[in-house]
Structure formats: C-alpha cells, structure tokens
Amino acid sequence: MAQMRVLPGQPDAAATAAVDLRTRLAGLALPNPVLTASGCAGAGRELHQFVDVASLGAVVTKSIMLAPRAGRATPRMVETPSGLLNSIGLQGPGLEEFLAHDLPWLVEHGARPVVSIAGESVEEYARLAARLRHAPGVAGVEVNISCPNVANRGLVFACRATDAATVVRAVRQNTAGSVPVLAKLSPDVTDIVEIAAACVAAGADGLSLINTLLGMVIDTTTMRPSLAGVTGGLSGPAIRPVAVRCVWQVHEAMPEVPILAMGGILTGSDALEMVLAGASAVSVGTAIFHDPGAPGRILAELAHALAGLGFARLVDAVGYAHRPPEPPPDAGAGSGTVTDAGADAPAEGSADVEAVTGPPQVRR
Amino acid sequence: MPVQVRGEVLSVKRVGEYHEMTIVAPGIAEHARPGQFVTLAVGGTPTSMLTRRAFSIFRVAERGVYGGTVQVVFAVTGAGTAWLAARRAHDSLDVVGPLGRPFSLPRDPASATLVGGGYGAAPLIWLGEVLRRRGARVDFVLGASRETRLFGSLDAKRMATTVAITTEDGTVGVRGRVTDVLPTLMTRANADVVYACGPMPMLAEVTRIAADRGASVQVAVEESMACGIGVCMTCVLPVVGEDGVIRMVRSCVQGPVMDGTRVRWEDIGTVPEGTWGTAPVAGATSVRSGSR
Ligand SMILES: Cc1cc2nc3c(=O)[nH]c(=O)nc-3n(C[C@H](O)[C@H](O)[C@H](O)COP(=O)(O)OP(=O)(O)OC[C@H]3O[C@@H](n4cnc5c(N)ncnc54)[C@H](O)[C@@H]3O)c2cc1C
Ligand SMILES: Cc1cc2nc3c(=O)[nH]c(=O)nc-3n(C[C@H](O)[C@H](O)[C@H](O)COP(=O)(O)O)c2cc1C
Ligand code: FES
Numbered sequence: 001m002a003q004m005r006v007l008p009g010q011p012d013a014a015a016t017a018a019v020d021l022r023t024r025l026a027g028l029a030l031p032n033p034v035l036t037a038s039g040c041a042g043a044g045r046e047l048h049q050f051v052d053v054a055s056l057g058a059v060v061t062k063s064i065m066l067a068p069r070a071g072r073a074t075p076r077m078v079e080t081p082s083g084l085l086n087s088i089g090l091q092g093p094g095l096e097e098f099l100a101h102d103l104p105w106l107v108e109h110g111a112r113p114v115v116s117i118a119g120e121s122v123e124e125y126a127r128l129a130a131r132l133r134h135a136p137g138v139a140g141v142e143v144n145i146s147c148p149n150v151a152n153r154g155l156v157f158a159c160r161a162t163d164a165a166t167v168v169r170a171v172r173q174n175t176a177g178s179v180p181v182l183a184k185l186s187p188d189v190t191d192i193v194e195i196a197a198a199c200v201a202a203g204a205d206g207l208s209l210i211n212t213l214l215g216m217v218i219d220t221t222t223m224r225p226s227l228a229g230v231t232g233g234l235s236g237p238a239i240r241p242v243a244v245r246c247v248w249q250v251h252e253a254m255p256e257v258p259i260l261a262m263g264g265i266l267t268g269s270d271a272l273e274m275v276l277a278g279a280s281a282v283s284v285g286t287a288i289f290h291d292p293g294a295p296g297r298i299l300a301e302l303a304h305a306l307a308g309l310g311f312a313r314l315v316d317a318v319g320y321a322h323r324p325p326e327p328p329p330d331a332g333a334g335s336g337t338v339t340d341a342g343a344d345a346p347a348e349g350s351a352d353v354e355a356v357t358g359p360p361q362v363r364r
Numbered sequence: 365m366p367v368q369v370r371g372e373v374l375s376v377k378r379v380g381e382y383h384e385m386t387i388v389a390p391g392i393a394e395h396a397r398p399g400q401f402v403t404l405a406v407g408g409t410p411t412s413m414l415t416r417r418a419f420s421i422f423r424v425a426e427r428g429v430y431g432g433t434v435q436v437v438f439a440v441t442g443a444g445t446a447w448l449a450a451r452r453a454h455d456s457l458d459v460v461g462p463l464g465r466p467f468s469l470p471r472d473p474a475s476a477t478l479v480g481g482g483y484g485a486a487p488l489i490w491l492g493e494v495l496r497r498r499g500a501r502v503d504f505v506l507g508a509s510r511e512t513r514l515f516g517s518l519d520a521k522r523m524a525t526t527v528a529i530t531t532e533d534g535t536v537g538v539r540g541r542v543t544d545v546l547p548t549l550m551t552r553a554n555a556d557v558v559y560a561c562g563p564m565p566m567l568a569e570v571t572r573i574a575a576d577r578g579a580s581v582q583v584a585v586e587e588s589m590a591c592g593i594g595v596c597m598t599c600v601l602p603v604v605g606e607d608g609v610i611r612m613v614r615s616c617v618q619g620p621v622m623d624g625t626r627v628r629w630e631d632i633g634t635v636p637e638g639t640w641g642t643a644p645v646a647g648a649t650s651v652r653s654g655s656r
Contacts, residue, residue, distance in 0.1 A: 070641035
C-alpha cells in the first residue's frame with residue numbers, strides 16, 4: 001500500500017470518505033449529523049431542488065400549528081452584520097394540510113422528518129402531539145417553545161422553567177415512546193441550564209439549542225423600526241458564539257443528554273465547533289438562504305475536518321472540547337478510534353500516515 | 365428547475381446609472397424565461413451579507429463562446445450592489461436560477477403593451493423580443509425619474525410599433541410618469557394585455573388602468589427576499605385566489621409575475637382582515653402577537 005502524505009487539515013479523499021458520520025439523537029439513528037433548522041427549509045420540497053432530502057441527517061420542518069396561520073405583516077426580514085433579523089410569525093398551512101401533503105412527501109422522498117410543533121397553549125401542544133402520534137413517518141418531534149403563552153400574559157414558554165416543562169410533559173405524554181421529543185430552547189434566558197434541566201426532567205429526550213435571539217433594528221431614514229413586527233429573531237453567524245456557549249453549558253451540566261445544535265452554522269468547521277462543544281448533530285438554518293446547497297457542503301466539510309483531526313467517527317468528537325487538555329487520550333482508553341498514533345515515537349514534523357491500514361493520526 | 369452554479373463574470377459595463385453584468389452561468393440560460401430572476405451571493409467568502417440579491421434576468425444566451433450566459437441590469441443601492449458593481453471579468457459568482465414564475469405569453473397574436481419603470485425595463489426587453497417572434501404587436505412605455513435611469517429605449521425602438529418615454533424631470537420624452545401616457549397608448553394600440561415591471565406603486569396604478577380598459581395585466585413584483593427559493597416566507601404579499609380568499613403569497617415562487625388584478629395593492633405591508641390563517645374568532649390573538 002502506497003504511503004500518502006497527509007497534511008494537517010488536508011486529509012486525503014479516502015480518509016474523509018472513511019469517517020463514520022453516523023450519530024444518534026435521543027434514540028433516533030441518523031446516517032449523518034447535518035439536519036435542517038426549523039423554518040429555514042420549509043417542508044423540504046423547495047430545498048430538494050438543491051439538496052436531496054434523503055441525504056440529510058433529518059429534515060426539521062417549519063413549526064406547525066393546529067390551524068393555518070397568515071403570519072405577520074411585511075417587512076418580515078432585515079439583514080444585519082453577519083446576521084438576519086426575522087419576524088415571520090409562523091406563517092403556515094396548519095397541521096391537517098401538513099399531514100395531508102407535506103409529511104407524506106418527505107416520507108416518499110426518503111427523508112427522516114422531525115416535525116416541529118408550536119402552540120399558544122399547553123393544550124394546543126398536546127393536541128398537536130396526539131395527532132402526530134397517528135401520522136406515519138414521524139422520526140421525531142421538536143417542540144418550539146419560543147411561543148407566547150396566551151394563558152400567561154403572552155410570556156414565552158421557553159423563558160420559564162415551569163412553563164417549558166409543562167409543555168414538554170404534555171408533548172411527551174402524547175407522543176409514542178419510540179419517537180424522541182426534542183425541546184428547543186431560547187437563549188434569551190438567565191440560566192439556560194435550569195430550563196434545560198426542567199425540560200429533561202419533564203421527559204425531553206434531547207435538546208435543540210438555540211432558537212433565535214430577540215433583536216431589533218431601527219431604520220435611520222424612516223426613523224421607525226425596520227420590521228413590521230417591531231422586534232424579531234436574530235440568526236446567522238452573528239449568534240454563533242452564543243449558541244456554542246449554550247451547547248457547552250448544557251453539555252457540561254448534562255453530558256448524557258443529546259443535543260441538536262444550531263445558530264450560525266455556515267461551514268463544516270462551524271458544525272465541528274458545535275460537536276466539540278457537545279452536540280450530537282447540528283441544524284443548518286440561515287446558511288440555506290445564503291447557499292441553498294449549504295447542508296451538503298457543510299457535511300462534506302465536516303467529514304474533511306474530522307478526518308484532518310484524526311477522528312474516524314463523528315461520535316468520538318462529541319463534547320471533545322470538554323476533555324482536559326494534553327496529553328491526548330490513550331489509544332486503549334477510549335473507543336480506540338481517536339488514537340495518538342505517535343504515543344511511543346512522536347512523528348516529528350512529518351505527518352506521513354499509511355492510508356487505510358495505518359492508524360488515524362491525531363494532530364493538534 | 366433552478367440550479368446553483370459557480371458562474372464567472374464575463375463583463376460589467378455602465379449603462380447610464382446602471383450596471384449591466386454578463387455572467388457565464390451554465391444550466392441557467394437554457395431554462396430561463398422572461399420574468400424570471402436569479403439571485404447572487406454577495407461579499408465574497410466569508411461574507412457578512414447573508415441574503416442573496418435578486419435580479420431580473422435581462423437576457424440570456426444559451427450557447428456563447430463560453431457556455432450559457434445570463435445578463436442582469438442593476439442599480440447600486442447599498443453594500444451588496446456596490447460589491448457587485450466592483451466585480452471584474454473572470455471573477456467568480458455564486459448564481460442561483462432561474463427562479464420564480466415567468467410572464468405567460470398570449471396564445472394567439474395579441475397587442476401587448478409593455479410598461480417598464482427604471483431597471484424594470486430589463487426583463488421587458490427580452491419579453492418584447494419573444495412576443496414579437498410570436499407575432500404579437502408590441503408597444504413600450506418606458507419611464508424613469510431622469511434620463512440616466514432610463515433603460516432599454518434603444519432596444520425597445522428596434523422592435524416595437526411605438527415607444528413612449530417619460531421622465532419625471534422632463535430630461536427626455538414626456539415630463540411625468542408612465543401611467544400619465546399609458547391610457548392613450550393603450551387605446552391607440554388596442555391593447556389586449558399589459559406587462560409591467562417597476563416600482564410597486566407604479567404596478568398598482570398600471571393594474572388599475574389596464575383593468576379599467578378590460579386588458580389583462582401581468583406584473584413582476586419586487587418584494588424584499590431572504591431566500592428567493594420559497595423556504596423562508598419573507599417575500600409575501602396579500603393576493604386574492606380564484607376562490608376569493610386572500611392569502612399571504614410568496615412572491616419568489618408564486619411570483620414575481622402575478623396577475624395584477626389579484627394583488628391587494630392597498631393592503632401590502634399588512635395582513636388584511638379575513639386573510640386565510642388569521643384568527644377567525646373575536647378575542648383570539650392578533651396576527652402581530654405570534655411568536656417568531
Ligand atoms: C424579483 C426581484 C427582481 C429584482 N430585479 C432587479 C433588477 O433587475 N435590477 C436591480 O437593480 N434591482 C433589482 N431588484 C432589487 C435588488 O434585489 C436590490 O436592489 C438589491 O437586493 C439591493 O441590495 P443592496 O445590498 O445593494 O442593498 P441593501 O439595502 O444594503 O440590501 C439590504 C437587504 O435588503 C434587500 N433589498 C434592498 N432593496 C431591495 C429591493 N428593492 N428589492 C428586494 N430586496 C431588497 C437586499 O436583498 C438585502 O437583503 C430585484 C428584486 C427582486 C425581489
Ligand atoms: C426565517 C426564519 C424562520 C424560523 N422559523 C422557525 C420556526 O418556525 N420554528 C423554530 O423552532 N425555529 C425557527 N427559526 C429558528 C431556526 O430554526 C434556528 O434555531 C435559528 O435561526 C438559529 O440557526 P441559524 O443561525 O442557523 O439560522 C427560524 C429562523 C429563521 C431565520
Ligand atoms: S424569499 Fe424566502 S420564501 Fe420567498
């Protein structure tokens with residue numbers, strides 16, 4: 001077997017292809033860790049023109065409510081530095097139309113649909129979950145709790161641990177045991193770990209981190225708010241450090257709870273950052289608006305980055321940043337896939353590894 | 365079906381206050397039709413400008429020396445278009461297209477009046493050529509605030525039966541707006557159909573004039589867009605369906621070309637009462653109180 005020179009960060013194609021990208025998200029086995037973010041890929045149909053929905057880890061659909069919803073007035077969007085502020089107002093067809101047209105389409109096309117649900121009362125969430133229970137093909141349920149609770153002066157469920165937990169419990173109780181329930185948290189809270197713990201205690205199988213941050217832009221020409229909805233949700237790379245911090249804190253407090261991370265992922269290295277912070281999978285949102293081919297590109301870049309660091313399996317990188325720094329883990333200690341190839345005789349300078357047969361090289 | 369391609373700038377040239385850019389973009393020219401648009405990523409990699417910029421397709425050439433090309437005409441109005449104006453030959457560009465619904469063409473030879481405001485003339489020049497080839501009578505009304513913002517008048521003159529020009533400052537043609545001269549022109553041309561592209565208030569007024577005279581009217585609307593491919597729900601406007609129900613319709617996939625008479629022009633920027641998906645019962649939350 002020929003020796004191949006592999007430069008740090010530039011693994012050969014074979015090494016990239018050899019990275020095992022499979023992951024598990026709260027009992028849900030996924031072929032790879034790159035999903036779409038709710039509200040950024042509709043129900044998959046339009047995106048399918050650019051990325052085969054079956055090739056995605058899963059498709060997280062736009063949050064659906066019981067009834068059709070017109071959404072807010074326009075303008076609904078304003079671009080900000082490395083970000084996007086939106087106030088769509090959950091425009092959507094309502095659950096019945098979603099079940100009649102969108103869910104079957106996703107299933108037919110080989111996608112794994114994770115259905116995002118949103119409601120204005122605990123009862124609405126419970127009814128959504130109960131109705132989804134009998135819909136074939138639902139791979140998972142993501143609970144968007146960044147919605148105003150009509151019964152509690154419009155306070156967003158995600159902002160109070162008890163409200164968040166009540167919704168999650170209602171959804172969990174009405175969802176088949178085999179279908180994981182992910183609670184999607186808002187970063188606009190004092191202590192995200194407290195909310196996360198409450199959701200897990202209420203039965204959440206995993207957590208989606210993070211929803212958009214509440215923001216605002218004023219047009220200095222008209223001297224009025226830029227969005228018709230006045231405030232909106234900030235997304236994109238501008239919020240990525242906030243997302244990484246949330247994933248880090250929650251993973252540190254509850255390392256056993258699976259995390260689906262989102263917030264400004266634009267490249268494979270952004271995705272890797274989330275994985276290292278503790279995410280088992282990632283969702284791509286705003287990046288799709290910038291580059292409709294982003295999910296596929298990000299997956300390829302992530303595989304490349306993992307191979308470059310010597311990881312043979314994605315799962316070995318999950319939460320890696322929490323490990324104490326040097327020395328790197330012993331070859332025999334872990335699963336054996338992240339190995340220090342040069343434990344006895346460090347490969348000085350040269351990063352020659354034997355392709356395929358040689359042990360993976362950890363370079364850092 | 366739209367594709368995403370890495371295009372290459374062939375040329376950028378000044379035309380009055382506009383920039384006319386020709387991009388080698390294989391796979392797009394072959395399937396594009398007048399009224400459709402492309403979106404361009406701006407700012408390079410990495411960029412702080414995440415939303416793609418939308419531009420009507422001015423012209424396509426299916427097989428140039430370098431493969432299919434797409435032309436767009438744009439005004440510099442902000443950082444994204446300024447970045448585009450600074451591109452030079454051989455620079456690469458991320459192009460998605462063709463997007464949206466094109467103008468529909470009359471089945472039989474008809475009399476078509478094409479009304480363009482500013483760079484809105486760009487897609488109409490191509491449309492006019494297609495209509496002429498199908499044996500239609502084509503008349504143009506082109507307008508702008510001033511002469512340097514007038515686009516396409518030479519091309520229009522080459523193919524049209526008549527061309528009327530208006531500028532708001534009177535630097536060329538009739539002083540005033542396209543809608544001032546449209547009624548007379550429609551009568552003279554015995555217009556069956558009006559096609560329009562330009563600022564939204566112009567489209568509203570053109571629709572009123574055309575509908576009053578019993579002509580059908582197709583307009584290419586310009587709403588702010590975040591994705592351009594139908595996934596984000598940014599670009600909506602209230603449109604009355606065949607069933608009489610108002611819906612918030614995505615202009616990037618159910619437009620940009622629409623039947624002007626179906627658009628609720630006076631309600632743009634609102635969600636009119638009774639729109640599909642608004643709370644039907646009193647006491648229910650208003651559409652503005654929803655979550656993000
Ligand atoms: C279907 C369609 C076709 C268009 N065709 C043309 C054309 O042929 N020639 C041309 O010059 N312009 C055209 N426009 C408008 C063009 O997209 C904007 O001028 C451009 O996006 C402005 O970008 P900017 O970065 O310079 O401005 P900025 O104001 O910095 O842009 C900020 C944000 O607002 C959005 N935006 C700003 N102005 C507009 C606008 N008028 N319409 C939509 N979004 C806007 C941008 O996309 C961006 O997201 C078209 C728009 C649409 C929707
Ligand atoms: C236009 C838009 C619509 C969104 N709609 C939803 C939604 O319906 N439900 C939801 O849970 N999150 C929604 N989000 C939030 C995203 O799913 C994601 O959590 C957030 O945007 C951060 O990721 P990003 O930076 O990759 O976009 C939306 C975001 C955007 C930009
Ligand atoms: S611009 Fe995103 S749906 Fe039209």
